[in-house]
Amino acid sequence: MKHVPDATADRTFTEDGTTDREAVDSLLSELDEYAVEQALRLAESDADAEISYLTVGPDDARDALRKALAMGGDAAIHVSDEDIEGSDAFGTSLVLAKAIERHGFDLVLCGMASTDGTMGVLPALLAERLGVPAVTHLEELAIEDGTVTGRREGDGATVRIQGALPAVVSVTDRSGDARYPSFKGIMAAKKKPVETLGLSDLGIEAAQVGRAGARSAVDTAARRPPRTKGEIVADEGSGGIGLAAFLTTKKFV
Structure with a gap:
């Protein structure tokens, strides 16, 4: 699980180049x-299944875990350490992989992106570190x-893929509400x-x-930059010509 700044808010960077998480809600x-959702659906068909959620982030990242636990599941793990701040995908995947190995797993489920x-x-970096199929x-x-086993939709084809457990799986926003x-x-x-765990x-x-490690x-x-005022094409009998000229100028046609 990832605790992220609200995508509808006006997000900015701090002076050190990291996301300003204090300026917006997460x-x-x-x-x-x-x-x-997919984890919960799988657990509904397996009485022995246990679901644990994992996140990496500051103290308020626990809110993401509580939201997931409110949907269902059994327990959660929060990795929080000041030295993690500013990690890129490689650093984050290392922390996640070590936490997952410590806990033990059969299946790791991720979203398609943050x-x-x-x-x-x-997800691919995580599978590589864990030495399992992605x-x-x-x-x-x-x-x-x-x-x-799963189905992946491509631009020109539908692909069915599978892998042996344990594995890392990511699902898209079309997998089910x-x-x-x-x-x-x-x-x-x-x-x-x-x-709660730290780097040590x-x-x-x-x-x-x-x-330091990014x-x-x-x-x-x-x-x-702020949005500029749009250009109005008046239709006085030649609106179509004016619109075509505007689109041509902007290289839309």
Whole structure:
């Protein structure tokens, strides 16, 4: 689960090139809710299934875990450490992989991307670090006899892919609408265990993550320029000609 700045807010960077999380409200990444839904659906058909949620972030990232737990599931893990701040996808995947290995797993479910970074590469990085198959960008998902099978829609074809468990799977926003937390679920989530870990618990050195270990960095950032006033094409019998000329000038036609 990723706790992200609200995508509808006016997001900015701090002076050190990281996202200014103090300036806007944050919430559970909408695309991760689809992974929660798929986990819950799989658990409904397996009485022995246990669902644990994992996030990396500051103290308020626990809100994302509580939202997921309110939808369903059993427990959560929160990795929080000041030295993680500024980590890129490589650093984040290292922290997640170490936490997952510590906990143990059969299936890791991810969203297709986060709504802030929108990179979409983390599930593949995570699978590589864990040494398991990456079955990504699925629109439907099933597990049977130790094998995960899914459907991926491409631009020119529909592909059915599968991999042996354990595996890392990512699902798209077409995999099925996420359920809303019920009042009962919200109250129950308050009693579900949330374990907090730091880098020392995972055997990770500070230099491996954060800005110090990042392979990419923001050098400069500028605010998006304000929208300019649009051009009005008056229709006095020749509106079509004026519109065509405008579109041609802008190279739209």
